[in-house]
Amino acid sequence: MGNPLWAPWRMEYILGPKDRGDCIFCGIPDAEEEEQRSRLVVAKTPRAFVMMNRYPFAAGHLLVVPHTHTSALHELSLAEHDALFRLVREAATRLQRAVKAEGLNVGLNLGAVAGAGVAAHLHVHIVPRWAGDTNFMPVLADTRVIPQALEATRDHLAGFFQDLPSDDGSLGS
Numbered sequence: 298m299g300n301p302l303w304a305p306w307r308m309e310y311i312l313g314p315k316d317r318g319d320c321i322f323c324g325i326p327d328a329e330e331e332e333q334r335s336r337l338v339v340a341k342t343p344r345a346f347v348m349m350n351r352y353p354f355a356a357g358h359l360l361v362v363p364h365t366h367t368s369a370l371h372e373l374s375l376a377e378h379d380a381l382f383r384l385v386r387e388a389a390t391r392l393q394r395a396v397k398a399e400g401l402n403v404g405l406n407l408g409a410v411a412g413a414g415v416a417a418h419l420h421v422h423i424v425p426r427w428a429g430d431t432n433f434m435p436v437l438a439d440t441r442v443i444p445q446a447l448e449a450t451r452d453h454l455a456g457f458f459q460d461l462p463s464d465d466g467s468l469g470s
């Protein structure tokens with residue numbers, strides 16, 4: 298692929314929160330179901346959740362977010378860390394199936410200098426890739442300007458997370 302994936306100019310889309318109260322992720326786990334849907338949450342476990350990126354690199358660009366507000370991986374407890382990456386694994390598999398992706402980019406931007414739009418609350422990006430998609434912007438042009446398209450995509454994706462294992466590996470949400 299020729300284009301850089303984590304383009305710093307995209308930071309203008311998201312204002313970095315100054316504290317937990319401003320954090321776009323922190324209120325989500327406790328929000329009402331309808332609110333979660335409108336904020337494009339796809340799935341939730343006791344310690345982490347999956348949501349769509351409202352400003353995606355590609356249709357189906359997901360964020361996997363720990364409930365805990367922290368900017369550093371080592372500040373997650375081992376249980377939180379484990380739950381986060383279990384959910385990354387599940388999300389990667391399910392997203393690939395849901396959008397028939399031929400590949401995925403999975404990664405973290407830790408710190409604003411690394412390109413994190415919301416540096417204070419770490420999150421894992423999962424971006425679906427298809428052969429010939431090197432120019433991202435046209436791919437997502439429609440979904441970015443039409444909120445209904447985002448919600449429809451969210452509903453489609455959520456269907457692939459119905460039988461998500463909980464943090465302890467057993468079935469159920």
Ligand SMILES: [Zn+2]
Nearest residue numbers: 320323366418
């Ligand atoms: Zn937060």
